[in-house]
Amino acid sequence: MNYKKITxxxxxxxxxxxxxxxxxxxxxxxxxxxxxxxxVEKKNPLTMPPDINELPIPIDQEDLVNKNNDEKLEIIKNLxxxxxxxxxxxxxxxxxxxxxxxx
Amino acid sequence: MNKFFSKKTIIYFGIVLFIFLIDRISKLYILSIxxxxxxxxxxxxxxxxxxxxxxxxxxxxxxxxxxxxxxxVITSIIIFINLFIIxxxxxxxxxxxxxxxxxxxxxxxxxxxxMYYSSVPDFIDISYKGYHWFVFNVADIFISLGIICLIFAExxxxxxxxxx
Numbered sequence: 001m002n003y004k005k006i007t008x009x010x011x012x013x014x015x016x017x018x019x020x021x022x023x024x025x026x027x028x029x030x031x032x033x034x035x036x037x038x039x040v041e042k043k044n045p046l047t048m049p050p051d052i053n054e055l056p057i058p059i060d061q062e063d064l065v066n067k068n069n070d071e072k073l074e075i076i077k078n079l080x081x082x083x084x085x086x087x088x089x090x091x092x093x094x095x096x097x098x099x100x101x102x103x
Numbered sequence: 104m105n106k107f108f109s110k111k112t113i114i115y116f117g118i119v120l121f122i123f124l125i126d127r128i129s130k131l132y133i134l135s136i137x138x139x140x141x142x143x144x145x146x147x148x149x150x151x152x153x154x155x156x157x158x159x160x161x162x163x164x165x166x167x168x169x170x171x172x173x174x175x176v177i178t179s180i181i182i183f184i185n186l187f188i189i190x191x192x193x194x195x196x197x198x199x200x201x202x203x204x205x206x207x208x209x210x211x212x213x214x215x216x217x218m219y220y221s222s223v224p225d226f227i228d229i230s231y232k233g234y235h236w237f238v239f240n241v242a243d244i245f246i247s248l249g250i251i252c253l254i255f256a257e258x259x260x261x262x263x264x265x266x267x
């Protein structure tokens with residue numbers, strides 16, 4: 001029997017035949033061994049917000065800048081007014097302690 | 104010139120073209136299902152299913168790697184085998200030429216997919232009591248048929264020679 005010829009035919013068959021494991025089809029073949037789809041957290045689908053129609057009406061950019069500047073100035077003023085002058089108090093306390101020590 | 108376009112050559116070409124076209128039509132049909140429904144998973148009966156799976160290796164899912172270099176080497180080997188089969192067809196004078204033609208028709212069908220899609224679509228899944236055979240395509244049927252016939256022809260030739 002010509003075993004050489006039959007072996008050659010089987011080798012040719014292996015290269016020309018193009019079948020794949022059914023396991024890959026049934027289980028879903030991974031694109032890469034390094035990937036792990038279970039590590040990826042599933043995100044909720046994008047939806048429109050319920051108050052989409054209640055959004056504020058856009059204003060001019062210039063007005064917005066001016067408004068912001070005014071607010072900043074007001075805060076600075078308030079800080080300047082509201083800050084108590086503690087330097088004199090500290091001095092007087094220090095003086096009184098020193099006087100008591102002297103006595 | 105006349106020898107090239109002889110009746111025999113036309114019949115040979117017709118056989119290869121017929122097998123190639125049957126394979127192409129079946130693959131195009133499966134790919135059209137994929138395009139329309141997004142996936143191919145059709146249960147025809149308890150033995151036969153249609154599941155699409157792409158094979159970028161050789162038979163039985165062997166040499167299925169991501170590297171393009173290995174893929175190109177395998178494709179080159181397959182092209183060489185096809186050229187060798189054409190040579191054998193030209194040289195053969197008996198019925199084995201027709202068996203080689205059947206193998207060539209199927210092989211060219213798979214080779215076309217390798218070059219066009221960079222992968223071969225397999226979709227015929229045969230199962231019995233939960234045991235699944237490898238998923239194959241129409242071209243594989245013809246290749247198997249041709250190879251089996253060639254092996255039988257070889258065995259019969261051996262027997263004939265021994266009887267004489």
